[in-house]
Amino acid sequence: MTEQGFSPDFIWSVATSAFQIEGARREDGRARSIWDDFVERPGAVRDNTTADLGPDSYHRYLEDIALLKELGVDEYRFSLSWVRIQREAGGEINQRGLDYYGRVIDALLESGIRPVPTLYHWDLHSTWEARGGWLARESVEHFADYAAIVAGAFSDRVDAWYTVNEPASTSLQGYALGELAPGLQLLWGALPTIHHQLLAHGHATRILREHGAARVGCVHNHSLILPESESEEDATAAVFADAVVNRVFADPVILGRYPDSGGLDEMMPIHDGDMEVIATPVDVYGFNFYNPMTVRAASGDLPFDMVPTPGASHTGFGELWPIMPSALRDCLVDFRTRYGDALPPLLIAENGASFPEPDVVSAPIDDQNRIEYLAGHLRAIGEAIDRGVDVRGYTVWSLLDNFEWAEGYTQRFGIVHVEQESGTRTPKASFEWYRDVISAAKEANDR
Numbered sequence: 001m002t003e004q005g006f007s008p009d010f011i012w013s014v015a016t017s018a019f020q021i022e023g024a025r026r027e028d029g030r031a032r033s034i035w036d037d038f039v040e041r042p043g044a045v046r047d048n049t050t051a052d053l054g055p056d057s058y059h060r061y062l063e064d065i066a067l068l069k070e071l072g073v074d075e076y077r078f079s080l081s082w083v084r085i086q087r088e089a090g091g092e093i094n095q096r097g098l099d100y101y102g103r104v105i106d107a108l109l110e111s112g113i114r115p116v117p118t119l120y121h122w123d124l125h126s127t128w129e130a131r132g133g134w135l136a137r138e139s140v141e142h143f144a145d146y147a148a149i150v151a152g153a154f155s156d157r158v159d160a161w162y163t164v165n166e167p168a169s170t171s172l173q174g175y176a177l178g179e180l181a182p183g184l185q186l187l188w189g190a191l192p193t194i195h196h197q198l199l200a201h202g203h204a205t206r207i208l209r210e211h212g213a214a215r216v217g218c219v220h221n222h223s224l225i226l227p228e229s230e231s232e233e234d235a236t237a238a239v240f241a242d243a244v245v246n247r248v249f250a251d252p253v254i255l256g257r258y259p260d261s262g263g264l265d266e267m268m269p270i271h272d273g274d275m276e277v278i279a280t281p282v283d284v285y286g287f288n289f290y291n292p293m294t295v296r297a298a299s300g301d302l303p304f305d306m307v308p309t310p311g312a313s314h315t316g317f318g319e320l321w322p323i324m325p326s327a328l329r330d331c332l333v334d335f336r337t338r339y340g341d342a343l344p345p346l347l348i349a350e351n352g353a354s355f356p357e358p359d360v361v362s363a364p365i366d367d368q369n370r371i372e373y374l375a376g377h378l379r380a381i382g383e384a385i386d387r388g389v390d391v392r393g394y395t396v397w398s399l400l401d402n403f404e405w406a407e408g409y410t411q412r413f414g415i416v417h418v419e420q421e422s423g424t425r426t427p428k429a430s431f432e433w434y435r436d437v438i439s440a441a442k443e444a445n446d447r
């Protein structure tokens with residue numbers, strides 16, 4: 001940070017993901033993913049929506065790119081849908097799927113915006129899930145094959161990539177608890193999915209580099225873990241929660257080993273050489289942050305209970321999604337303290353909030369609550385930078401109101417409002433605010 005604000009090369013970005021914005025689930029040879037299965041399972045999605053409507057970016061991506069240009073972002077984080085690109089994991093290429101992303105990339109470049117695709121934001125083939133999905137070690141080979149396909153197709157135009165989005169969400173919510181696709185409740189049996197996703201990330205990193213990538217990053221979601229009280233039991237629960245939520249994902253990538261808490265390391269299906277691949281150095285560490293997590297000693301089967309954070313207001317998700325920007329600063333500083341010089345440069349790859357907002361609007365939404373959330377977190381990042389944490393950029397989640405997984409369209413994260421049936425886009429006050437933040441930062445640095 002300079003006295004005027006963020007440094008001239010600080011990266012300003014905004015993010016989306018394929019399944020959440022594209023619609024067009026049956027077009028141009030797209031295969032089925034675990035999310036197609038999930039949304040079609042009665043009662044799995046809160047409002048029973050299926051991601052068919054909404055932003056429809058598969059057809060309206062040029063409108064999105066016009067919005068990005070107006071916003072003034074340096075780059076756009078979006079994801080490639082594996083099931084559009086290969087008919088099966090390890091299978092034939094679907095050229096029409098590749099062509100679609102080629103058009104998106106070209107349009108971004110023509111608008112002066114750096115395309116930063118994420119290889120995997122949860123579109124796993126249904127047919128592969130039926131054969132074990134991320135539980136099966138061969139997933140890694142299939143993912144490497146896919147990484148080579150997209151690197152071959154796009155590395156003439158794309159030089160910055162993210163690999164696997166939030167393995168924690170897939171493993172913990174998808175395979176352990178059943179809240180996200182594939183909706184399994186394997187509890188500790190889900191641990192191999194962590195190892196296989198991390199390994200897939202490591203191989204993809206190497207492959208993208210071999211194709212000349214200048215910047216490759218992982219993406220992990222992290223949280224500051226707060227014990228509810230000073231009791232020894234709550235402190236122990238917090239240490240374990242920190243291991244499960246943060247360290248089991250960060251330690252292997254940064255240090256090349258799993259934390260030993262509760263024997264986690266011994267439960268992983270590690271083969272010779274795996275840890276070296278997982279610890280392949282990244283150029284940036286994509287750091288997603290939404291909220292702190294307060295925990296107390298376990299009352300049931302899970303190793304800790306999550307409880308509301310005392311004194312914090314919350315987003316549309318309710319009490320377990322508290323708003324506490326200082327927690328981002330503290331979490332970043334903790335990472336720096338914990339990993340020291342081994343910590344790669346960080347790039348905030350997602351940060352944002354959902355609030356209840358109407359589906360149909362006649363005027364732009366005046367979302368002062370979202371502005372306050374984003375501004376608070378940006379200040380927290382500035383404070384962390386001042387305390388020596390190397391943060392290279394900031395990404396708002398999300399450009400558009402979109403399909404929020406098991407919550408359907410009930411949670412709106414966009415800085416652009418999207419009407420569910422018509423797909424009509426209306427920038428919110430937070431869009432104007434973010435545009436002004438970016439242009440003010442650039443002007444200050446030009447002076």
Ligand code: BGC
Pocket residue numbers: 017020165166169221288350397404413
């Ligand atoms: C995911 C996004 C999601 C967001 C808000 C992250 O976990 O990467 O896909 O929409 O958080 O829940």
